[in-house]
Amino acid sequence: MFSPYFIVEKNTRKDVSTVEDPFDSPTYNIPEKPVTFTEGASYSIIILAGLGVAAAAAYAVFKELIFEPKEYKIFNKALKRIQDDSQVRVRIGSPITGYGQESRNRAARQRIPNRIFTDEDGVEHVQINFYIRGPHGAGKVSAEMFKDKVDKQWKYTYLIVETMQPSRSQLILESYMPAPVAA
Incomplete structure (x- = not known):
């Protein structure tokens, strides 16, 4: 079964x-x-x-x-020149720091406003604007440099420091006028 x-x-x-x-x-x-x-x-x-x-x-x-961008090279040279200048140190104190823009935003402070252009002679120019601060005051910097065709070095067209605190003043640290070309 x-x-x-x-x-x-x-x-x-x-x-x-x-x-x-x-x-x-x-x-x-x-x-x-x-x-x-x-x-x-x-x-x-x-x-x-x-x-x-x-x-x-x-x-x-x-x-x-x-590679360091051109505007940062110019910024570093201008800031070093300003830090070494006794007139600026007397007005705003030492140490002097530089930054891009008046802002609480860190990225904005690190960004350097600039303009890069080439003139009619083929010379490259870089214009920058930035702010400086010391223990006794603050200021604004305007600078322009050009790359010399002869020695390939960056040279100042102008470097102007405008202090806003403690008192308002303007210092022209560098000024370059090219020699007139004889015709």
């Missing part, structure tokens, strides 16, 4: 070749090559755009960290 509840199947082993690999299931929908030329081209455009964005970001970081 056989009871239907006690039937045991004799072939319970699975064949090794029919067992599915669990790592194949996530990738079974990926085609081996793009279906159409358009699809392949769109993948290439997306990849190239991503590489372009990454290259632009890398260039911007490299330029900021490795």
Whole structure:
């Protein structure tokens, strides 16, 4: 007498070749090559755009960290000249610090307002404006420098310090007038 509840199947082993690999299931929908030329081209455009964005970001970081921009070179030279000037130290005290803009925002204080241009003779000029502060007062600085064609050095066109505190005054620390060209 056989009871239907006690039937045991004799072939319970699975064949090794029919067992599915669990790592194949996530990738079974990926085609081996793009279906159409358009699809392949769109993948290439997306990849190239991503590489372009990454290259632009890398260039911007490299330029900021490795190469000092012209306006910061001019700012550092002008600030050093101001810190060494006895007239300015008497008016606003020492040490003298310089910063870009009157703001509580740190990024705005680090940004130096500037204008870079080339004149009709092909000489490059950089104009900057920034603020200075000492223990006894504060002021505003306007400076312009040009890159001399002969010795390739930056030279002042003008460097003007306008103190606002404790009393208002204006100091012209540098002033350059080129020699007239003989005709």
